[in-house]
Amino acid sequence: MSKTAISVSNLSKKYGERMAVSHATFEVPLGTICGFVGPNGSGKTTTMRMLLGLITPTGGSGEILGESIKHPEKYLPRVGAMIEGPAFYPALSGKENLNYLAILGGFSTNRVQGLLEQVGLGDRAKSKYKTYSFGMKQRLGIAAALLPDPKLLMLDEPTNGLDPEGIQEVRTLLRALANEGTSVFVSSHLLSELELISDYLVMLRKGEVVFTGKMSDLMLDQQPVIIAKGAHDGELETLLAIAQAAGHRAMIRGGAVHVEGPARWALDLNRAAFEAGITLSQLTPQLPNLEETFFEMTGEK
Amino acid sequence: MWNVAFSELRKLRRPTLFFGTMGAVVFFSALFSSLLFLLIDSPDGNSDRGRVVGRDVLGLATGGVQGFSSVGGFLGIIALCVFAAQTAQEYTYGTLRNILVRQPGRMRVLAGKFIAMKLFALVMIILSGIISVTASILLAPRAKVSTDLWFGADGRHALLTTFINIIISVIGFGTIGMVLGLLLRSPISAISFGVLWLLIVENLLIAVKNSLQDWMPGAQLAAIASGGKPRGMTTGIEYSHALLVGGIYVAVGAVVASFLFVRRDVSN
Ligand SMILES: Nc1ncnc2c1ncn2[C@@H]1O[C@H](COP(=O)(O)OP(=O)(O)OP(=O)(O)O)[C@@H](O)[C@H]1O
Ligand SMILES: [Mg+2]
Numbered sequence: 001m002s003k004t005a006i007s008v009s010n011l012s013k014k015y016g017e018r019m020a021v022s023h024a025t026f027e028v029p030l031g032t033i034c035g036f037v038g039p040n041g042s043g044k045t046t047t048m049r050m051l052l053g054l055i056t057p058t059g060g061s062g063e064i065l066g067e068s069i070k071h072p073e074k075y076l077p078r079v080g081a082m083i084e085g086p087a088f089y090p091a092l093s094g095k096e097n098l099n100y101l102a103i104l105g106g107f108s109t110n111r112v113q114g115l116l117e118q119v120g121l122g123d124r125a126k127s128k129y130k131t132y133s134f135g136m137k138q139r140l141g142i143a144a145a146l147l148p149d150p151k152l153l154m155l156d157e158p159t160n161g162l163d164p165e166g167i168q169e170v171r172t173l174l175r176a177l178a179n180e181g182t183s184v185f186v187s188s189h190l191l192s193e194l195e196l197i198s199d200y201l202v203m204l205r206k207g208e209v210v211f212t213g214k215m216s217d218l219m220l221d222q223q224p225v226i227i228a229k230g231a232h233d234g235e236l237e238t239l240l241a242i243a244q245a246a247g248h249r250a251m252i253r254g255g256a257v258h259v260e261g262p263a264r265w266a267l268d269l270n271r272a273a274f275e276a277g278i279t280l281s282q283l284t285p286q287l288p289n290l291e292e293t294f295f296e297m298t299g300e301k
Numbered sequence: 302m303w304n305v306a307f308s309e310l311r312k313l314r315r316p317t318l319f320f321g322t323m324g325a326v327v328f329f330s331a332l333f334s335s336l337l338f339l340l341i342d343s344p345d346g347n348s349d350r351g352r353v354v355g356r357d358v359l360g361l362a363t364g365g366v367q368g369f370s371s372v373g374g375f376l377g378i379i380a381l382c383v384f385a386a387q388t389a390q391e392y393t394y395g396t397l398r399n400i401l402v403r404q405p406g407r408m409r410v411l412a413g414k415f416i417a418m419k420l421f422a423l424v425m426i427i428l429s430g431i432i433s434v435t436a437s438i439l440l441a442p443r444a445k446v447s448t449d450l451w452f453g454a455d456g457r458h459a460l461l462t463t464f465i466n467i468i469i470s471v472i473g474f475g476t477i478g479m480v481l482g483l484l485l486r487s488p489i490s491a492i493s494f495g496v497l498w499l500l501i502v503e504n505l506l507i508a509v510k511n512s513l514q515d516w517m518p519g520a521q522l523a524a525i526a527s528g529g530k531p532r533g534m535t536t537g538i539e540y541s542h543a544l545l546v547g548g549i550y551v552a553v554g555a556v557v558a559s560f561l562f563v564r565r566d567v568s569n
Pocket of ligand 2: 044084
């Protein structure tokens with residue numbers, strides 16, 4: 001029995017000249033909730049489609065529950081998934097849609113009503129799918145993913161369109177499933193959606209994995225930042241050069257220079273700026289902030 | 302494969318789809334067969350394209366299934382539409398990804414869907430047969446058509462062969478519908494392309510150059526349904542020729558579409 005729920009190595013997908021996913025390499029341990037974050041178009045859905053055998057990778061390899069992704073029939077019976085939003089037959093009811101998928105997958109239809117209740121659709125089970133609200137459709141998608149009583153659950157932006165209560169319910173549900181031993185791989189373009197529930201994180205930027213590891217490591221990884229600004233325009237470049245010359249990573253953002261470094265280095269920066277004839281109008285040490293890091297790791301550089 | 306077929310049948314038994322289609326089948330079967338007898342003395346003809354089918358022809362052993370046979374081409378077009386829509390909508394609804402996650406064997410998905418749709422087509426054909434034969438039996442006395450030969454051994458044989466020919470033809474049309482659905486991935490394009498081709502383009506081409514009749518897919522399948530050359534006619538397509546050429550079209554289409562379906566990325 002393998003120890004990883006998902007393990008991919010150099011997984012790539014090229015569309016024409018564009019690499020939608022480029023040499024993605026990461027592992028998701030069994031029994032954890034793994035957040036899969038990246039901005040729009042970073043390749044989350046494409047990666048998930050490759051893991052489900054829907055599209056063929058142009059390079060690399062992967063394993064799900066110990067089986068190669070070249071043979072999806074070996075692991076898919078133990079995997080539940082919702083990719084790129086819910087998709088059902090509009091003229092069938094929620095219940096009929098789930099019955100359809102249950103029979104297709106060779107599962108018992110006995111669980112269907114229970115699942116509908118679990119996602120809060122118990123009283124609308126017999127309404128046609130096309131009469132559902134956006135959030136209800138999303139919930140039906142989650143119920144469908146739970147049909148096989150999965151060892152691995154793959155959800156692509158499951159909280160999209162849900163109200164705050166719904167988002168909370170999904171979090172509670174995922175946590176409960178993980179506690180029972182289900183591995184969860186869940187994507188979002190917002191780290192804030194996932195930071196509360198993820199044990200593990202894979203971060204994508206333009207098809208490349210920029211971070212993979214425990215959530216707690218990401219926090220440790222984070223550098224405090226010093227934000228500095230001169231009294232006059234055009235001094236930012238000089239400040240940037242000073243910081244870089246001192247061996248710090250720095251960049252200009254939002255009309256100020258952001259320097260990675262401990263708060264005490266602010267004193268050195270102040271002195272160097274003074275020597276360069278710059279009077280600082282702002283000098284703020286800032287503590288690590290996840291969203292900021294995410295932005296830094298996944299944003300344009 | 303059977304799981305796919307069973308689940309597919311649940312979709313096909315949806316009341317609007319099932320009763321809608323069967324309603325159309327009943328209506329047109331009754332209409333075609335009734336007109337054959339009701340308009341028997343009309344100078345504008347009583348059969349498709351203004352052909353006149355006289356009392357002598359209707360009085361033959363095959364007379365009882367004449368109506369059934371003429372509605373065969375129409376059943377084919379219905380099958381084409383149903384098969385095309387049921388296949389292509391998996392792309393437009395995005396439901397194909399759910400299907401393939403639950404059943405990654407893509408050939409099995411195709412085979413299962415095909416079996417379910419064949420059953421649907423079979424129900425359609427049996428219903429059409431019952432309606433058109435019943436209508437013929439009821440209306441023959443009024444039209445002074447002798448029905449003596451209909452109930453003999455030759456009559457039973459005619460019923461059986463017509464039934465089998467219509468099944469072959471309808472499944473051929475349905476397969477073409479499924480192929481179009483897989484290739485075009487949109488119900489509207491697949492149906493409009495299929496219907497326009499069969500009803501308009503082929504007829505135009507044949508009108509321009511008559512010999513093309515022997516090579517058009519729709520004409521072959523229609524000829525199979527009507528059992529080859531109409532009796533007593535010199536023009537028309539030979540049954541065995543229709544079976545061969547039509548079979549080649551359907552087989553090539555099916556192979557190409559399945560190959561693409563199995564290989565192609567599913568990103569809808
Ligand atoms: N079928 C396709 N053909 C061509 N390019 C594609 C196709 N599917 C995806 N892409 C490209 O691959 C890249 C990654 O897309 P993907 O849908 O995986 O992003 P994502 O991370 O899921 O984004 P989002 O948060 O918007 O859902 C994008 O640049 C997209 O344009
Ligand atoms: Mg996406």
